[in-house]
Amino acid sequence: MHRVTKEEYPLESLQRILNGVTFFKELISKDESQFEMLMSIAQIVTAEANETILEKGDHSSSLYFLLRGELSVYVNDERGEHILNQINAGEVFGVMSMLLDQPRSASIRTGNKVALLASIDLQHFSDINDFSMFSLETKLSFYRMVANNLRWTIERNKIENPTHPLIPRLYKIPLFSGPKGGAEELEALYKQSNLLAELVGEWNNT
Numbered sequence: 001m002h003r004v005t006k007e008e009y010p011l012e013s014l015q016r017i018l019n020g021v022t023f024f025k026e027l028i029s030k031d032e033s034q035f036e037m038l039m040s041i042a043q044i045v046t047a048e049a050n051e052t053i054l055e056k057g058d059h060s061s062s063l064y065f066l067l068r069g070e071l072s073v074y075v076n077d078e079r080g081e082h083i084l085n086q087i088n089a090g091e092v093f094g095v096m097s098m099l100l101d102q103p104r105s106a107s108i109r110t111g112n113k114v115a116l117l118a119s120i121d122l123q124h125f126s127d128i129n130d131f132s133m134f135s136l137e138t139k140l141s142f143y144r145m146v147a148n149n150l151r152w153t154i155e156r157n158k159i160e161n162p163t164h165p166l167i168p169r170l171y172k173i174p175l176f177s178g179p180k181g182g183a184e185e186l187e188a189l190y191k192q193s194n195l196l197a198e199l200v201g202e203w204n205n206t
Helices: 011-018 022-030 032-041 095-100 136-160 167-172 183-204
Strands: 043-047 052-054 062-068 070-077 080-088 107-110 115-121
Touching (some): 011 022, 011 062, 022 032, 095 136, 095 183
Antiparallel strands (some): 043 115
16 A cells, blocks of 8 residues: 555545545534544555455554445455455445454455545544544544444344344443433443444354
8 A cells, every 4th residue: 555645635635535434524514623633643545456455364453434446355265265345435444443453354455446545543532531632523423433334234234144143232232312412422432332343243253
C-alpha cells in the first residue's frame, strides 16, 4: 500500500470522496474542525490491483474504510482459496480486530482496480472520557457506526443460520433507551460495541 500525497488527492478532492461514508459525511456537515482533526490522524492509502492488503493472522488496532474500488475477503486451506464475501466502496471493515485485539480471521485483497482506503487507529477513540482531541458528538458518531456495523454482521449471520445457539445472546445485549447525545449514551454504545464484537468472534469460531 502507498500513502497518498496532497498532490495526488488534495483535501477538497478527498472530502468529496469521503462524503460517500456516513461517518465522514456527518463530520463534514456538523463540524469542519473535527473533520480536519480526523484527517490529521487518518491514514489515506492506495492499494494496487490484486494486492493483498491484510493477511490472516495480522494484528491491527485500526478501523478501515473502503473509499474506492472493491475488496475480496478470503481464506486459504487444504482445499484452496475460498472467497467469503466482498467489500464495496463506502463500507467499513476491521471492526472486530480493532476492538478485540485479535488476529484477523481472513485475508483481504483488492479487485482488478486500484483501491483507495482510509484507516483510523482506535487509540484516538478508546478513552471515552477524553475529549481533548475528539468531541463527545464525534465519539458518539464513531461508536454508533461501530455498533451498527457489528449488528449488521450478526443480522447477516442470522439469515444464513437462523437457529444458531448464540442468537439468544444477541437479545441480552441492552439497547440504550435514555436521553440521546450525552456521555451516558456514549458509555452504553462503547459497552454494546465490545459485547457485540465478542459475540461475532464466538460465532465465527463455532
